[in-house]
Amino acid sequence: MNNNKVLIVGAGGVGSYFGGRLAQAGMEVSVVCRSNYEKVKKNGFEIKSVNGDFSFKPAGVYRSCSEYPETADYLIVTTKVLPEINVIEIIKPAVRPGTAIVLLQNGIEIEKNIAAAFPGNELISSIAYIGVFQNGNGRIEHLASGRLKMGVYPGGLSEKTKLLSAAFNQAGVECEAVDNIEFFRWVKLVWNTPYNPVSVLAGGVDTKVISTTKTLEDLCATLMKEVCAVAGSRGMELPENIIQSNLDYTRNFPPYKTSMLLDFENKRPLEVEAIVGNVLRIAQAAEIPVPYLETVYALLVSADIQNRS
Amino acid sequence: MNNNKVLIVGAGGVGSYFGGRLAQAGMEVSVVCRSNYEKVKKNGFEIKSVNGDFSFKPAGVYRSCSEYPETADYLIVTTKVLPEINVIEIIKPAVRPGTAIVLLQNGIEIEKNIAAAFPGNELISSIAYIGVFQNGNGRIEHLASGRLKMGVYPGGLSEKTKLLSAAFNQAGVECEAVDNIEFFRWVKLVWNTPYNPVSVLAGGVDTKVISTTKTLEDLCATLMKEVCAVAGSRGMELPENIIQSNLDYTRNFPPYKTSMLLDFENKRPLEVEAIVGNVLRIAQAAEIPVPYLETVYALLVSADIQNRS
Numbered sequence: 343m344n345n346n347k348v349l350i351v352g353a354g355g356v357g358s359y360f361g362g363r364l365a366q367a368g369m370e371v372s373v374v375c376r377s378n379y380e381k382v383k384k385n386g387f388e389i390k391s392v393n394g395d396f397s398f399k400p401a402g403v404y405r406s407c408s409e410y411p412e413t414a415d416y417l418i419v420t421t422k423v424l425p426e427i428n429v430i431e432i433i434k435p436a437v438r439p440g441t442a443i444v445l446l447q448n449g450i451e452i453e454k455n456i457a458a459a460f461p462g463n464e465l466i467s468s469i470a471y472i473g474v475f476q477n478g479n480g481r482i483e484h485l486a487s488g489r490l491k492m493g494v495y496p497g498g499l500s501e502k503t504k505l506l507s508a509a510f511n512q513a514g515v516e517c518e519a520v521d522n523i524e525f526f527r528w529v530k531l532v533w534n535t536p537y538n539p540v541s542v543l544a545g546g547v548d549t550k551v552i553s554t555t556k557t558l559e560d561l562c563a564t565l566m567k568e569v570c571a572v573a574g575s576r577g578m579e580l581p582e583n584i585i586q587s588n589l590d591y592t593r594n595f596p597p598y599k600t601s602m603l604l605d606f607e608n609k610r611p612l613e614v615e616a617i618v619g620n621v622l623r624i625a626q627a628a629e630i631p632v633p634y635l636e637t638v639y640a641l642l643v644s645a646d647i648q649n650r651s
Numbered sequence: 652m653n654n655n656k657v658l659i660v661g662a663g664g665v666g667s668y669f670g671g672r673l674a675q676a677g678m679e680v681s682v683v684c685r686s687n688y689e690k691v692k693k694n695g696f697e698i699k700s701v702n703g704d705f706s707f708k709p710a711g712v713y714r715s716c717s718e719y720p721e722t723a724d725y726l727i728v729t730t731k732v733l734p735e736i737n738v739i740e741i742i743k744p745a746v747r748p749g750t751a752i753v754l755l756q757n758g759i760e761i762e763k764n765i766a767a768a769f770p771g772n773e774l775i776s777s778i779a780y781i782g783v784f785q786n787g788n789g790r791i792e793h794l795a796s797g798r799l800k801m802g803v804y805p806g807g808l809s810e811k812t813k814l815l816s817a818a819f820n821q822a823g824v825e826c827e828a829v830d831n832i833e834f835f836r837w838v839k840l841v842w843n844t845p846y847n848p849v850s851v852l853a854g855g856v857d858t859k860v861i862s863t864t865k866t867l868e869d870l871c872a873t874l875m876k877e878v879c880a881v882a883g884s885r886g887m888e889l890p891e892n893i894i895q896s897n898l899d900y901t902r903n904f905p906p907y908k909t910s911m912l913l914d915f916e917n918k919r920p921l922e923v924e925a926i927v928g929n930v931l932r933i934a935q936a937a938e939i940p941v942p943y944l945e946t947v948y949a950l951l952v953s954a955d956i957q958n959r960s
Binding site: 540543544545546547551555557558560561564633634636637638639640641643644645646647648649 | 849852853854855856860864866867869870873942943945946947948949950952953954955956957958
């Protein structure tokens, strides 16, 4: 069952780690690389993992989707969600009848355009819980966690989702197939939307600094409350204790730099829209007041631009 | 009338510029310097001014107020307003009977402690509208404006205020003696409280970037609205068009870095409490919701700490 063909588009930390795991499960995994193409074509990926180091030699390494000669059963998108990355244009050449598109990305409202552009293809939305980054060309550092959740967008389960999920589990990746993936996107967002921007705007602070600075932690809690209200307008009833449990979790976790702070420090573009802007726009459309989010968004958009100019 | 004795405490840009003007008006102006003591003792100040360059050789240059041998008619405080600068302890040795204390500083609620510490001395509160900074030891750059307003704290006029104001006017400094100085502090704050922190938190942007970025300008307008509400709770009825006129003024002013941004870029401490924190605390005591101000304050306190560590 596992000789499915997989094409990973955006082979950074997340893409190469999970792609490597699917290869271990027997799938035929190819990758589309940009900056690291030469290195990966020659050597594949070396993955330093908390679960044991391993190598991943993709079945094929391509510069773009148009070079991919096969029909992928799964086309897994692991690019950052950025306005300058047009996922539809990038993946179009490799989306064939029968290809399931899997979005393994951060944020909210990231599926709608893709679903509209490829109405004949199954769209699987997936969330990664993992600390992993690319440390130079083709060298991957997997530091923490490594779970997945996935489900059909906008809701429901499917055979293809179950099969992919089973392959991950076979390779030792805890992956849960769920029929309400959007719910879990909101749950993750309740953490991401506050901690990511605050870590950047408060002068570049890790989670420990946030958790031990009352005004910053209070700000995160208030932002969480706003995100919960916005989720509520979408019919998502988040667990009552979600804010307190996020605060506790973060307090007890080892000091950790958010992915947005890492991007900021490396002068890379931030996922502002997927993680903050889209929540704000949903709030505005539903006329839910979110003053804290609004402030953070305005400052973050500008700080991101200044940081790269 | 103008042979009054003046002691300037905190001889940076503001102190030496206005001190130099009082000397031109015939007053006997001495200064207390710290970092620039040796240079100023030897050479005095060289002031490059948009109104014509001039030198200022103080009558006396001292390392601390305890060295000042005279009784000052005016002790003018021009230090930054920072928690680590204890103005009361600094000026105490030079405050004698008959010495009027003049606070020529930014912010709100900066007078109360001083008034309580020196109940027998007149306290004059003054606001400077000026673009001036110290460019190396004893070299001052006066770039723009240069007006003053002053009045007795908490309200009223006095002979000493009028005399000081007249001396400034005699030296070509437009100085208005007013009986409601706190009102003008709030008016100035309506600009300072938004633009200063936003210029820092938005990634280090000048007024032109703020004015041409809709989300940032909107944020400033919303912060102004909050400051006006807080001022209202103090009985200050600010002009109805103050927000629009601040927006227009800033749009039409040449691109300008706020004093807080200049401090931030030079890794100097920011006047967070005088300009933002005190407004927030007044709001909290009066139970006025100021979510935008609250967000900006939490982020700014942390960014300031990180910037200097």
